[in-house]
């Protein structure tokens with residue numbers, strides 16, 4: 001069973017004295033390869049590559065906010081709404097995205113292009129409000145910047 | 158502004174992400190010096206410098222290392238805590254993103270000092286850019302044969318605040334859910350994979366090269382005697398010039414907020430100061446002359462925490478602020494202890510009830526009581542972190558809480574900038590009943 005994914009996981013596994021340590025990195029890798037989330041076949045691939053049960057792998061995946069057990073859009077927009085961002089106007093930024101995209105936080109646009117999420121402190125409090133677009137920090141983002149970001153995502157799709 | 162001495166030294170005129178430029182400012186000379194010394198002598202310098210942990214608790218690094226179990230037949234591990242997720246904190250991000258080699262050099266010196274060849278850096282999953290910077294720096298260091306027999310693995314988290322707690326971190330690194338362990342045994346005896354383990358924050362380790370370079374005696378002249386050196390202070394909230402500022406320990410909140418941060422944004426009045434990240438008790442404006450070092454801030458009834466100073470102006474409703482903090486700790490509770498798992502939900506429910514004007518005086522007493530029943534009754538400090546903001550805002554701003562009671566609702570409705578703030582916990586179906594926002 002030496003698929004390219006299996007082989008990459010074996011390389012990860014070698015970094016650690018115990019193979020279980022590779023579960024988290026392997027889940028991240030599997031998520032990247034499955035369009036940003038972990039369908040059951042992805043969980044099974046991770047389990048098989050590390051001699052774990054799928055149930056164990058799910059118990060790990062469900063613990064972490066960055067691992068998605070449900071489908072997400074092709075782009076992910078995350079708006080920090082913790083204290084410092086909130087004080088700097090994060091709610092108007094979140095409302096801006098929700099309005100522009102026509103989804104509630106936590107939702108995905110009908111065309112499957114963008115998932116919008118509120119997140120906890122991202123560690124950008126000195127440049128608040130922080131928005132993370134597909135993993136890249138944009139800081140600060142004000143409500144007036146929202147439509148340009150959405151346009152950019154639609155153009156790149 | 159960064160005019161700095163230790164962490165960020167050289168960043169004004171050099172790109173210290175590059176090995177060649179780091180060498181131009183004397184980089185890796187301290188490693189060479191350390192490797193020519195006996196391990197005990199290296200730890201002697203660190204102990205002599207009274208280097209206190211920058212991750213929150215301020216425990217002396219040298220003393221922690223002295224607790225490492227010897228002759229166990231197992232390897233000794235060094236684990237660097239780069240999970241930085243305390244609301245308000247963003248110091249380690251700059252330390253890694255601007256001076257990655259200083260962290261790596263600190264790892265290599267410490268590894269030599271504790272006779273370890275295995276280092277793990279656990280970096281929060283969101284810090285993608287800093288991860289890339291660290292990986293590139295590590296590759297450069299490896300190519301330049303600086304690692305010797307030491308292996309450094311950079312391990313990425315995946316979004317869980319509790320993995321910053323040291324035993325939660327170890328569980329996560331071992332491939333389990335990041336739920337803290339009962340202690341004792343402590344990590345220096347029984348840590349990663351059951352072996353002796355030294356765990357330190359990024360900023361603690363990044364100071365090690367300067368200690369070797371300057372010598373413990375010179376280092377100890379910076380800061381205050383009980384806590385020498387500098388810290389990277391993170392200013393955020395309603396402050397005119399937010400950002401990271403490196404200053405000696407013992408710098409007062411007034412100097413940090415007014416001289417460096419330019420005071421309260423838009424010329425507003427100062428209402429509250431959260432000195433160490435959202436988990437620490439609040440200070441009032443009359444406490445602004447408190448020096449920021451572990452002992453002084455503790456004497457004032459709060460904690461140094463992660464040196465993350467949040468400035469709160471006079472428009473902000475303290476009930477809303479407490480509620481938003483409580484929602485965070487509820488979301489991040491790992492669920493292992495009943496007081497923390499259940500108590501965080503009670504806090505959110507009660508604060509919501511107060512904010513919308515449906516609470517009576519007895520609900521404030523109940524809130525006090527819930528805080529009492531949580532404090533000190535859980536496995537890890539998250540159970541206390543959830544309480545400190547709530548109980549301290551309630552104690553110091555009680556009249557504002559009272560003004561909400563008996564149908565009155567929020568006195569700052571339409572004014573408070575965080576009114577109606579949406580918390581991520583509301584996105585999780587299982588939490589929906591307590592999570593609606595005001």
Ligand SMILES: Cc1cc2nc3c(=O)[nH]c(=O)nc-3n(C[C@H](O)[C@H](O)[C@H](O)COP(=O)(O)O)c2cc1C
Nearest residue numbers: 210211212238240241242321322323357358361538
């Ligand atoms: C809930 C919780 C979260 C924590 N998060 C962090 C963190 O993100 N980074 C960190 O260095 N320490 C964090 N700590 C403190 C660590 O448990 C530990 O004390 C620290 O990493 C030790 O390093 P130091 O001695 O160099 O400060 C946290 C503690 C708790 C209870």
Ligand code: SF4
Nearest residue numbers: 491493494497535537
């Ligand atoms: S105090 Fe809370 S976060 Fe810490 S171990 Fe207990 S339940 Fe988990």
